[in-house]
Structure formats: C-alpha cells, structure tokens
Amino acid sequence: MEVYEALKARRTVRRFKPDPVSDMALERILEAARWAPSSRNQQPWHLVVIKDRERLKAVGEIARTGGFIADAPLAIAIVMSDADQPGMDAGRALQQMEVMAWSEGMGTCFVTLPNDENRRVKEILDIPVEMDLVTVLPFGYRTDDFKGRGTPRKPLAEMVHLESFGRHPTG
Numbered sequence: 001m002e003v004y005e006a007l008k009a010r011r012t013v014r015r016f017k018p019d020p021v022s023d024m025a026l027e028r029i030l031e032a033a034r035w036a037p038s039s040r041n042q043q044p045w046h047l048v049v050i051k052d053r054e055r056l057k058a059v060g061e062i063a064r065t066g067g068f069i070a071d072a073p074l075a076i077a078i079v080m081s082d083a084d085q086p087g088m089d090a091g092r093a094l095q096q097m098e099v100m101a102w103s104e105g106m107g108t109c110f111v112t113l114p115n116d117e118n119r120r121v122k123e124i125l126d127i128p129v130e131m132d133l134v135t136v137l138p139f140g141y142r143t144d145d146f147k148g149r150g151t152p153r154k155p156l157a158e159m160v161h162l163e164s165f166g167r168h169p170t171g
C-alpha cells in the first residue's frame with residue numbers, strides 16, 4: 001500500500017475479526033517500531049506482546065476506555081525505559097506500528113491508561129515499576145464496519161499558517 005494512501009485511510013479500529021494475527025504480520029509491526037527514530041538513537045522501547053486470552057481479558061477489564069482489548073487477538077504494550085524524550089520516541093514508534101498494521105489489513109487503537117489503571121496493568125504484565133507504560137495497543141484484522149471510520153479532520157487552511165502565524169492559506 002502506498003504510504004500516502006495508508007496515512008489518509010487509516011482510522012482507529014476498536015472492533016476486530018477473531019482471526020489470529022499471522023507471525024509475519026506481527027514481525028512487521030514489531031520491526032516498524034524498531035526502525036522508528038529516537039532521540040540520540042537511544043531506542044528506549046520495550047514491547048510486550050500479549051496473545052494469551054486471559055491476559056487480554058484482564059487488561060481489557062482494567063482499561064476503562066479500552067474494553068475492546070479483551071476481544072482483540074493480540075495486543076502490544078509500549079513500555080519506555082529512561083530516555084531524553086520518551087513521549088516523542090514512544091509516539092514515533094506507535095505511529096509506525098499503527099500504519100504498518102493498517103497496510104496489513106489490520107487496525108489498532110491507542111488506549112489511554114490513567115494512573116490507577118496503568119499501575120494495575122503493569123502488575124499484570126510484570127513491568128518494573130520504574131518503567132513507563134505508555135499504552136496497550138490492541139491489534140487485529142479490521143472489519144468493514146469498524147467504529148470511528150468517519151472521523152473527520154479540520155480543513156488544512158485552519159491549521160496551516162503561511163510565513164507567520166496570522167496568515168492562513170485561502171481557497
């Protein structure tokens with residue numbers, strides 16, 4: 001799939017086919033994260049691959065805005081070790097995984113884990129307390145009717161500024 005096409009078509013997916021994710025597709029998703037850029041090439045990522053149904057269910061039960069993790073065939077927890085710019089590095093890897101998954105016919109959803117949920121998920125996954133759990137991304141092949149399909153965007157003219165902040169493109 002062309003990069004531009006994938007970037008424009010990608011949407012958050014919260015409903016998945018029950019089919020297992022192929023090993024090759026999983027490897028591509030993990031490689032996509034591995035080849036992301038990071039500050040001073042620190043590569044501070046740890047990726048916890050979760051396929052065990054009971055564990056997926058347990059995480060889904062904790063995540064208030066990510067209950068669908070329980071029904072996904074696969075999830076990957078993004079964990080950061082100490083780094084210069086962990087948020088940026090995490091975001092770069094996440095986005096690459098997301099677009100890679102999309103091009104493989106899959107989808108995912110960033111799940112926000114507030115403090116208490118974050119702590120409980122870390123316990124379930126045996127993640128050391130000093131490490132930062134950013135999110136748990138569920139992955140699965142997408143159906144045609146995935147929720148969120150129509151998420152619109154603001155017009156470019158609203159976010160683009162020409163030469164100075166006060167000037168927007170016209171037309």
Ligand SMILES: Cc1cc2nc3c(=O)[nH]c(=O)nc-3n(C[C@H](O)[C@H](O)[C@H](O)COP(=O)(O)O)c2cc1C
Nearest residue numbers: 010011012014065066109110111112113148149151
């Ligand atoms: C930082 C961040 C946190 C998000 N948290 C959640 C979440 O907890 N649960 C959820 O269902 N979607 C979550 N989302 C998905 C957004 O709602 C979604 O990306 C946005 O509505 C745009 O839709 P699209 O991804 O389909 O283009 C999150 C996205 C981002 C980038």
